[in-house]
Amino acid sequence: MPRVPKPLPPTATPPAPSTPTALGNLFAGTSGWAYPTWKPGFYPSTVPQKKFLEYYASQLTSVEVNYTFRTLPTTKMLEDWLAATPASFRFSFKAPQRITHFKRLRECEADVAQFIEALAPVRAVNRLGLLLFQLPPNYKADPERLASFLALPTLRAATAPPIAFEFRHESCFTEETYAILREHNAALCIAESDDLTTPEVHTATTHTCFRLRRNGGYTPSEIAAFAKRFRLLAQQRDTYIYFKHEDEPTGALNAASLLTALRTQPAGKE
Numbered sequence: 195m196p197r198v199p200k201p202l203p204p205t206a207t208p209p210a211p212s213t214p215t216a217l218g219n220l221f222a223g224t225s226g227w228a229y230p231t232w233k234p235g236f237y238p239s240t241v242p243q244k245k246f247l248e249y250y251a252s253q254l255t256s257v258e259v260n261y262t263f264r265t266l267p268t269t270k271m272l273e274d275w276l277a278a279t280p281a282s283f284r285f286s287f288k289a290p291q292r293i294t295h296f297k298r299l300r301e302c303e304a305d306v307a308q309f310i311e312a313l314a315p316v317r318a319v320n321r322l323g324l325l326l327f328q329l330p331p332n333y334k335a336d337p338e339r340l341a342s343f344l345a346l347p348t349l350r351a352a353t354a355p356p357i358a359f360e361f362r363h364e365s366c367f368t369e370e371t372y373a374i375l376r377e378h379n380a381a382l383c384i385a386e387s388d389d390l391t392t393p394e395v396h397t398a399t400t401h402t403c404f405r406l407r408r409n410g411g412y413t414p415s416e417i418a419a420f421a422k423r424f425r426l427l428a429q430q431r432d433t434y435i436y437f438k439h440e441d442e443p444t445g446a447l448n449a450a451s452l453l454t455a456l457r458t459q460p461a462g463k464e
Contacts, residue, residue, distance in 0.1 A: 217456055220428035221256035221284045221323060222449045225405070226439040236443035236450075251279035253450050256323055258286045258405075258436040263328075266290070266312040273315055285316050286323035286403075286434060295330050299343040307348045310355065317355065323434055324401055326383060328360040335365040337374055344378040356432070358383040358403040362390060372397050401432040411437075411444035414451065421455035 227250040233239055241249050250257065261267060267275075275285065290309055293302045309325070316322045340359075348354060359375065360383035361367065375382055375397035385392045387407040396402050404424075406412070412420070420435075427433045435452065437445035 217255065217453065218428060219432040220424060220435075220456065221433070222424075222435040222437075222452050222456075223250075223254040223256040223258065224437050224439045224445045224449055225258040225260050225288075227257055227446075229439065229441065229443070231441045232443040232446060236446040247275060248278040250446070251283050253453075254446070255282065255453065256284040256286060256434060256436075258288065258323075258326065258434075260288050260439075262287045262289070262309070262312075263291050266309065269315055272313070276315065276319060276321060279321075281319075281321070283321065284323035284434070285321055286436070287313060287325055289325055289327045294327055298329070298333060299327075299336075299339050302343075303346050303348065306346055310348055313355075322355050324356040324358050324381070324403060324432075326358050326360060326403065326405075328383075329362060329366075331362040333361070333366075334363050335361075335368060335371060337370050340371065341374050341377075344374065344380060349378070356398070356401040357381070358398075358401070358434075360385050360405060361392070364390070367393050396427075396431070399431065401434070402427060404433075404435045405438075406435065406445075406448070407438040409438075411448050417448060417451045418455050418459070420452055421459050424452075425456060425459075 227246050228243070229246075230243060233241075236253075237246060237249055247257075259267075279285075287309075290305065293299065293305050293309070297305070310317075313322060343349075349357065356379075358381040361371070362385075372382065372395050374380075379398045379400060381398040381402050382392065382395050383403045383405055384394050385405040385407060388409050424433055424435060435449070437448045439445055
């Protein structure tokens, strides 16, 4: 994709509140919502911070919660988030750094079980999107370790949530890695940044995940192309798209534009 360094203006008129129409099994948002600097570009100046999530969910259909990278949420916290969002809204969660960065997928069965158990309130009401395991940039391919991790009982159980792996070292982008992910119905997270782009390989049959992190955001023509591409994917599997979170509201505006394009593009024009 062409580089477009110019961001959307943070002073753009924010979208009007509404309950977004569900788009089947396609969900789009950003990695987080609690950014006061998204005023007035995304959040209207009259919306208090305690109402950010409620307003966010009036525009977007999912969020990737990065909070869980460092701290597990309390039941009360999750219940409040659920109450602030419609039934069609989905929460995805980043796996704790203890699993991905400290233990680097080794000997962490108890940690994985604790992580999944902490999300029980979200799972109980079918509001859980997927779990993202983002590996550090210096994590090199280790097929045996990956296979062993995916064989953990908590991830093999029939009730296990959908998972995705974001690898940030090029050695991981091999057919051997993809084969292991396919065997366990784990998605390769297709991530794009200024430094690295993951090959678009869909390894899970039930879900897929995109993290669009390019600095400066995406142009209207690129958003329109995304809409066509993701609509086709969503005919085959649950499709989650998360734009970059940053001080400017570019990612949130991109996500809102994508959802608008998906609702307004004539079907069958792909």
